[in-house]
Amino acid sequence: MTKLENFYNQIKNSPVFFGMSDDELKGLLECFNARIRKYEKDEMIIRQGDMISNIYLILEGGVNIEKDSYWGRRIIISRLGKNDNLALSFVGSKDVESSVDAIAVEDTLVLVLSYEKCTSMCQNACTRHKVLINNLFQILSKENIELIQKIENVSQKTIRDKLMTYLSNEAMKNHSNRFEIQFNRQDLADYLNVDRSAMSFELSKLQKEGLISYNKNRFELLS
Amino acid sequence: MTKLENFYNQIKNSPVFFGMSDDELKGLLECFNARIRKYEKDEMIIRQGDMISNIYLILEGGVNIEKDSYWGRRIIISRLGKNDNLALSFVGSKDVESSVDAIAVEDTLVLVLSYEKCTSMCQNACTRHKVLINNLFQILSKENIELIQKIENVSQKTIRDKLMTYLSNEAMKNHSNRFEIQFNRQDLADYLNVDRSAMSFELSKLQKEGLISYNKNRFELLS
DNA sequence: TTATTTTTGTTGTATAAACAACAGAAATGT
């Protein structure tokens, strides 16, 4: 069931609505005309050029943020999952259209809020809006830091260095040397901005040299 | 003179304080313990690992946001100038230390505000704080979008494509095919993540082929 | 189960970029 009520607890505990009372949250969901949308695998949620006036919160599933480069090269900016927001920066920047695509990589449920509608109505006056904007500020901060980390990943010189930087960062995020990655090989290559086959080869080499071990999407860093 | 009063108009019109009344701004500057700091060329304003509890606003000069990669490679994340903010995302993310350096590339004046001090005092209650956080949200949005653009720049396959993508984006920002870039050649190479000499060679080639023309830091895109 | 499609790994070859070393130009200091 994709009813709002079924996800109420998850929504209440998501970063966007963190710190709100039940009353505030309920009022806000109503005021923002909250509804749940379902996207199938490979469906486009946002496309390059769209004007974004909604806040999107992923309730279930996974989403790739991608960009098609001038000559058809696919760049994966990031992979988002449960409790992440989509395209928040394009909500914050008035009159800027999305420069990226958001694509469901599996069946995905998204909570959609009409941000503009509400803010124009309440003129930023209500207390719940104050809490919300505070949360949005913090969420964007985190996104920012993760984009910087992505830049670090892809800015390494060799495929080997990109892989090791990426895997180290993932290990850090998971507080463990054993972790699962979300990307398949092609997506990881598009994220690290390298050729898939060359990357596969380098992964094997790293394993043979005893630096890492992996099986499918489970990786382990061996110091 | 580096007195606050001398920069009052510039501060008032900066994105951070946009939309505030004189009274609000004056109160806020006091409450946030605003002061101006001067940094010499090549001086570090922020270093990797610092905890950031201040809002920094560049009044004059230029700043590189950099990161030293694992084996001493320099990565330039972005170049900031007048009216830009430093390290805002690390203010928004509690308990996260800076993952980047901020380095003055020329003599630079920075307005410094003790963000934490004030927010803990006023408990987000004052109206000026509400306006501020709204502005910060928008500023971070823009930063986010620019980071995505940087990712696009460095994610091109060849040096030539990186250069053309970068130059096109600069032309777009300047609303003109003739524009000046802020980077010198070494900095541009570190920004695009390529070897300087190879990049210089490619620039010459582009000029010989009639795609661009340049003289020092002035570029022109010839369609 | 078997057949089909998708994903992942392997290899050889062509190509682009890093690197090193240097020369000339421009900027800076004295």
Add this chain to the structure above:
DNA sequence: ACATTTCTGTTGTTTATACAACAAAAATAA
């Protein structure tokens, strides 16, 4: 004005990666 330092452009060589083509494995469908 001169000396010195910094910046930019040029070239040859080495090295890493993209690309293509294919094989093996895994996942999915029939």
